[in-house]
Amino acid sequence: MSGSGLSRRSLLAGAVAGAGAVVVGWDTGARAWAAGPGADVAQLPVLDGSVTLEGAGLERFSSDFGHLVTAAPRAVLRPGSVRDVQRVVAFASRHRIPVAVNGQSGDVAQVGAAGLESHSSYGQASACGGIAIDARGLSQVVSVGPGRAVVEAGATWAQVVEAGLAAGWVPPCLTDYLHLSVGGTLSVGGIGGGVQRFGLQADRVLELEVVTGTGELLTASPVRNRELFEAVLAGGGQAGIIVRATLALVPVRERAHVFSLYYDDLDVYLADQERVMAEGRFDLQVGDVERSADGSRWRYKAELVAFADAGHAVDREALLAGLRPAAGGVSVVEQGWREYAFRVDAFAGYLRAAGLWGLPKPWLSVFLPASTAGVFMAEAARVLGPADLGAGLLLFYPYLRERVKAPLAVLPRGEVGWHFDLLAFPGPGADTAAMLERNRRLYDRAVELGGKRYLIGAVPGMTGADWRRHYGGLWERVARAKRRFDPAGILAPGQGIHAA
Numbered sequence: 001m002s003g004s005g006l007s008r009r010s011l012l013a014g015a016v017a018g019a020g021a022v023v024v025g026w027d028t029g030a031r032a033w034a035a036g037p038g039a040d041v042a043q044l045p046v047l048d049g050s051v052t053l054e055g056a057g058l059e060r061f062s063s064d065f066g067h068l069v070t071a072a073p074r075a076v077l078r079p080g081s082v083r084d085v086q087r088v089v090a091f092a093s094r095h096r097i098p099v100a101v102n103g104q105s106g107d108v109a110q111v112g113a114a115g116l117e118s119h120s121s122y123g124q125a126s127a128c129g130g131i132a133i134d135a136r137g138l139s140q141v142v143s144v145g146p147g148r149a150v151v152e153a154g155a156t157w158a159q160v161v162e163a164g165l166a167a168g169w170v171p172p173c174l175t176d177y178l179h180l181s182v183g184g185t186l187s188v189g190g191i192g193g194g195v196q197r198f199g200l201q202a203d204r205v206l207e208l209e210v211v212t213g214t215g216e217l218l219t220a221s222p223v224r225n226r227e228l229f230e231a232v233l234a235g236g237g238q239a240g241i242i243v244r245a246t247l248a249l250v251p252v253r254e255r256a257h258v259f260s261l262y263y264d265d266l267d268v269y270l271a272d273q274e275r276v277m278a279e280g281r282f283d284l285q286v287g288d289v290e291r292s293a294d295g296s297r298w299r300y301k302a303e304l305v306a307f308a309d310a311g312h313a314v315d316r317e318a319l320l321a322g323l324r325p326a327a328g329g330v331s332v333v334e335q336g337w338r339e340y341a342f343r344v345d346a347f348a349g350y351l352r353a354a355g356l357w358g359l360p361k362p363w364l365s366v367f368l369p370a371s372t373a374g375v376f377m378a379e380a381a382r383v384l385g386p387a388d389l390g391a392g393l394l395l396f397y398p399y400l401r402e403r404v405k406a407p408l409a410v411l412p413r414g415e416v417g418w419h420f421d422l423l424a425f426p427g428p429g430a431d432t433a434a435m436l437e438r439n440r441r442l443y444d445r446a447v448e449l450g451g452k453r454y455l456i457g458a459v460p461g462m463t464g465a466d467w468r469r470h471y472g473g474l475w476e477r478v479a480r481a482k483r484r485f486d487p488a489g490i491l492a493p494g495q496g497i498h499a500a
Contacts, residue, residue, distance in 0.1 A: 090215025
């Protein structure tokens, strides 16, 4: 039977297969949806949006971008208002029904239906038998002005960028792929090439509107409800649901001068990247690890970007002074700011056309202290082969710890760290179970070397001890925020954090 959804003033949308009766609520005794009234049936609240109970509406929320975990929700809310989120979360809290937000990761008009999927890679956005909230129901860019934008949490960064460009203002720190929801990346941190100057996307938030785990709507900022503000930014969705954000913007520059420097020597690559960062030579700084042209070894590429306005050149010689890439290993391309910002779209289109986008993707993302980053990378290079990467990317670049302010964005000790991000797109028939075991071994080794994980990755078997070790001295702060803002423990169960 196909899924169904009734709109405004409906108690609940959908029908029970074979029964023909409208489902009206939740049977608290059987812990299942009820098709009629009864002593134990709690009716769902009146909604402005709709709820889907079965069929394609649920199937679309049963997996995520990683396609490694399947966990169908019992219902999907597409909110017509923030009030819908409040009412459903309050209902779920009373009856201890798990709730998770799914950013849906893309605008169908821009990236096609294939882009409508959560970009968590290991079930982090799964409702695990509960209620999934489709954030695309709240996806408006409300306003853009000098220095700030107000956006709903289901809006994508692509939407924010397009609206910002029209006004001459853009976010200073962007993820490489822009068709991700604002609320989703803020909930995990949101890292990109601007981290060396501006920190994470979570560090550029001026104010939030948050629905807590009890259904209460609160405004949170550094000066108002600060505990909640700091608990939801990079907090993995454990303390509340971001429904609106006020973001800091910077004036857009017209041109991007993109420098690609290739290295065969890991130690030289590490030193040059850290030197460039310390001296602040470039506006954006990333890097990745690639196979050599003959496929025999790994090479290291620094991608460094200098912005300028049209008609103004950059001093390429000064920017490259003292750097030591391999012979002939330098190229420079000039692009428009927008062209560079959306550079990954063509690559994503290729992956979809090649049939790789929808295959399992065992991603691994960790942060490492500078003192051991080289050791970890060298060991990983010996373990990883072309099949581990597939058609994907292995990002590897430094950041400054002082730029990251969000307390729950857990990073290693030390002033300088490195981001290792295995964004694998293995081919058909890949042994993803073995790759997940590999991820666990690499994660454990990273922890031995003082590393921390980024919450988007696929690390199997995380235990309570693992999470306590991850958060260290912050663990009690995390637990306290959970008790205060989500006392029923219903939010974002797919992360596994609150189960610790």
